[in-house]
Amino acid sequence: MISPTAPADALLIPYVTQSEAWQLATEELRRLLALVDTLGEEDWRKPTACTAWNVRDMLAHQAGAYASGTGYREMIHQYSAALKPGRLAEDAINERQLADRASKAPAELIAELNRAGDAAIRNWAYGFRLVKPFGIPHPVAGWLGLRHLMLVVHSRDTWIHRLDICRATGRPFEQTREHDGRIVALVVRDLAGPLARKLGGGAIALELAGVAGGTWRLGRGAPAAAIRMDALDFNIYASGRFSYEEAAGRAVLSGDAQLAEHALRNFAVLY
16 A cells, blocks of 8 residues: 555546536636636737647637537538647647737737627537537547537646646736635546556555645556646646656655556547
């Protein structure tokens, strides 16, 4: 045993209800809009952890993402880009979102977010019943269901991009245990199943520090290793923004070193 106190099983983290999904997305959009309202002209050109995008591009992506939730017509327009062969679906969709908004100034993008946000969040939580039963194979998620995309991934995507913008512009990242801790717990929930399969019969304790952190068991049986990491660094790494070497430098591994390193190498979640 790594710890005399058994951490909670990450597979048992409860899933969102429709009303909770609406609440999380509504609060996350509120925080994003509050953040971008503080940005000045020089901030929009700053590079972000998504190296192909500056802050303005990230805002265009968010405006496009919420526009996709306003109705089937815009959803089909964006999702049809995912049919491009040899491209990840989200990369092709993101490319279309930015192309559609190439001429828009930041103020126009903020206005679009304000117009589309509430309708998109309501539709993601309670609407789009015709498409929610469907999904697509995905190299990270294994299978990406549209219901999961709408109830969980969209608010997570806004959350991680809000963090990107804060890091790029030096703004403080607003956090609360109730909101950010729940989003991080849902990330851990999505990691738990795929990681358990990769660990075979082993298990680790994941200890995330900070306002949004917590402690969970990933895998089967008693943890033979532990990984301690800041909760925000964990998300930056799990989303592909840190290399393994950078993540390893920010984490503390204990117990079975081989198991801990193997687990850390397989921290990947769809954002």
